[in-house]
Structure formats: structure tokens, C-alpha cells
Amino acid sequence: xxxxxxxxxxxxxxxxxxxxxxxxxxxxxxxxxxxKHAFKKNIDHFDLGYIERDHPVKPVVNNINVHTKVRQKxxxxxxxxxxxxxxxxxxxxxxxxLVGLGFKKNEAKLEVDQFFTTNIVxxxxxxxxxxxxxxx
Numbered sequence: 007x008x009x010x011x012x013x014x015x016x017x018x019x020x021x022x023x024x025x026x027x028x029x030x031x032x033x034x035x036x037x038x039x040x041x042k043h044a045f046k047k048n049i050d051h052f053d054l055g056y057i058e059r060d061h062p063v064k065p066v067v068n069n070i071n072v073h074t075k076v077r078q079k080x081x082x083x084x085x086x087x088x089x090x091x092x093x094x095x096x097x098x099x100x101x102x103x104l105v106g107l108g109f110k111k112n113e114a115k116l117e118v119d120q121f122f123t124t125n126i127v128x129x130x131x132x133x134x135x136x137x138x139x140x141x142x
Contacts, residue, residue: 096127096128096129096130096133097118097119097122099130100118100121100130100133100134101114101115101118103130103133103134104117104118104137117137118133121133121136121137121140
């Protein structure tokens, strides 16, 4: 019995000393490299992944007209159905940028459509810079 009491006391001391040494090591690591071990402002935010691109982003063609033919029924004629223009997200963002700067939405649509017929840009920032350079 005495041997069991001594061995459990030694085991408890060993665990306590090991825990204290681990906490001291963590403290020293935090002092030596605070950026690596610092708390983030929002601990609920984390990145699932990111995309690396080795090639530049290609510009997107604006406003594509798509024409499809409807299948012919036995007693009807062939019909050609025209879908509305497909809007490019860049075009929509550019229109919203001009609206935010005080243009009316219809005016902004016309200006953006006219601009994209002669120019190729990949970002809204490039669009605004080139648009207002031409306006001067």
C-alpha cells in the first residue's frame, strides 16, 4: 500500500511538472515570435483555400447575342427565337459605378455599351480611369 501511494504521488508530480514545463515553453514561444502566436481579431474567420493564378486574366467579351431555332412542329413554320443579351458582370459593375457617381441608369447603360464597343478593360477601376480620360 505504501508503494502504491508513493508511485501515485510520483506520477502526479511528474504530470504537474510536465504541464508546467509545457506552459513555460508556450509562453517563451509567444514572447519570441508574437506574430505567429497572436490572437486574431475574429477567431471565427478562417480561409478554406485560395486560388493562385500563373496566367493573367483574359478580358471578357461584352454582350453576346444568342439565336436559337425552335424545333419545327408538323403543322407550324420554323421560328427563330432571340434571347436577350447576356450581361457581363463587369458591365453591370461599371453601370453601377456610374450610377453611384450620379448618372441616370439609362444614361449609364448607354455610356457603358458605347465604351465597351471600342475598348477592352478587365476591371471597374480601369474602366473608370479610361472613361474619364476620354471625357476630358
